[in-house]
Amino acid sequence: MHVGPVDIYEEVLYAGLKNNVGFTSEEFVNVFRDSLKGLRYLFQVDDTYQPFIIPGGGTSAMESVTSFLTKGDKILVVSNGVFGDRWINIFKKYPVEVDYLKAEAGDYVSIDSVKEKVKQKHYKLITFTHVETSTGVRHPIKESVKEIKDYVDIVVVDGVSSVGAEEVKAKDWDVDIYLTASQKAIGAPPGLGLLVISENAMKHLREDNIAGYYLDLKNWLPVMRSMEEGKAAYFSTLPVHTVFMLNEALKLIQDEGIENRVKRHEKVAGAIRTGIEGMGLEIVAKRPEAYSNTVTGVMLRKAKAQDVLSEIVKEGVEIAPGVHPSLQGKYVRIGHMGWVTPNDAIITISALERTLKRLGEDIRVGEGVRAAQSYLT
Numbered sequence: 001m002h003v004g005p006v007d008i009y010e011e012v013l014y015a016g017l018k019n020n021v022g023f024t025s026e027e028f029v030n031v032f033r034d035s036l037k038g039l040r041y042l043f044q045v046d047d048t049y050q051p052f053i054i055p056g057g058g059t060s061a062m063e064s065v066t067s068f069l070t071k072g073d074k075i076l077v078v079s080n081g082v083f084g085d086r087w088i089n090i091f092k093k094y095p096v097e098v099d100y101l102k103a104e105a106g107d108y109v110s111i112d113s114v115k116e117k118v119k120q121k122h123y124k125l126i127t128f129t130h131v132e133t134s135t136g137v138r139h140p141i142k143e144s145v146k147e148i149k150d151y152v153d154i155v156v157v158d159g160v161s162s163v164g165a166e167e168v169k170a171k172d173w174d175v176d177i178y179l180t181a182s183q184k185a186i187g188a189p190p191g192l193g194l195l196v197i198s199e200n201a202m203k204h205l206r207e208d209n210i211a212g213y214y215l216d217l218k219n220w221l222p223v224m225r226s227m228e229e230g231k232a233a234y235f236s237t238l239p240v241h242t243v244f245m246l247n248e249a250l251k252l253i254q255d256e257g258i259e260n261r262v263k264r265h266e267k268v269a270g271a272i273r274t275g276i277e278g279m280g281l282e283i284v285a286k287r288p289e290a291y292s293n294t295v296t297g298v299m300l301r302k303a304k305a306q307d308v309l310s311e312i313v314k315e316g317v318e319i320a321p322g323v324h325p326s327l328q329g330k331y332v333r334i335g336h337m338g339w340v341t342p343n344d345a346i347i348t349i350s351a352l353e354r355t356l357k358r359l360g361e362d363i364r365v366g367e368g369v370r371a372a373q374s375y376l377t
């Protein structure tokens with residue numbers, strides 16, 4: 001029950017057990033082409049969007065967005081926590097002007113304040129984080145984009161903790177760049193950054209962009225296009241085995257169906273939150289409409305976060321530390337993404353109850369499991 005990497009299906013791991021598969025082999029090219037198609041399904045876009053699979057992960061996908069910028073461009077970062085702030089840290093490394101709006105821990109920046117800001121100044125690019133992994137807060141992407149799209153050129157959404165578990169409709173919502181990583185709700189190993197890019201954004205992929213060499217998507221574009229046509233291409237060696245595993249994970253997602261997958265995540269997340277509240281604890285996300293399908297932050301009153309993490313492992317469950325600086329040591333995070341089931345929710349709540357009781361936290365033992373159980377039935 002970590003926030004990523006998550007449990008990986010054996011079929012997915014086995015798919016990577018290939019000896020000596022060259023990146024120019026027909027086998028690899030076919031799998032790469034299928035994975036690009038799989039991304040279109042995952043992000044709900046059509047052929048007007050260009051998919052990219054690049055080495056790295058969420059951060060390489062984020063940094064590759066500099067490919068759409070030129071010197072002096074103005075950017076607005078909408079940050080709800082640690083991963084929103086990561087955008088600011090990335091852009092500070094480049095010759096662009098960065099403004100930001102920040103929410104308090106557990107909240108998200110209101111649509112009105114984003115709208116006010118984009119009306120004051122013309123921004124070339126704006127970034128949102130769909131689910132802020134540091135707090136478990138989900139941003140209302142569809143509603144926000146609708147309000148601000150007329151004022152900015154390129155809308156970017158970090159879906160690292162949402163894609164594969166939350167409703168994501170990049171095209172319908174008019175998002176220009178939606179990105180994620182392989183190791184979270186997709187259920188593949190870490191190692192890949194995944195993006196889909198609108199025609200509108202692709203027009204901004206210029207020769208004089210400010211990206212470095214490796215993450216300049218202009219260098220990767222011919223590889224993506226060629227692979228889609230079934231022809232091998234090289235810019236830099238791709239993590240061949242990880243792509244085989246990604247492709248298998250994407251196939252399993254298509255078999256389950258994205259809507260069913262979102263519903264399953266919703267159910268498990270709901271059971272976990274009901275269990276947390278049932279035992280008498282608070283959730284980090286302040287507004288219920290911002291509860292996410294993938295991460296739940298749990299506030300602690302007495303127990304130390306570090307003790308909870310090391311003790312709950314002894315009960316057979318691994319959860320994650322809280323990482324938001326203003327709540328340091330005061331909360332833990334439960335990840336519920338990938339192939340999580342209602343049984344995982346019950347086991348987690350029950351292990352957490354025993355652990356917290358032992359650590360002297362004032363909770364209603366048994367009430368969490370009872371609440372989660374009745375939620376599920």
Ligand SMILES: Cc1ncc(COP(=O)(O)O)c(C=O)c1O
Nearest residue numbers: 057058059083133158160161181
């Ligand atoms: C919302 C979000 N964005 C970006 C990242 C960075 O991804 P990576 O660690 O794969 O570079 C993470 C990682 O957890 C994340 O949760």
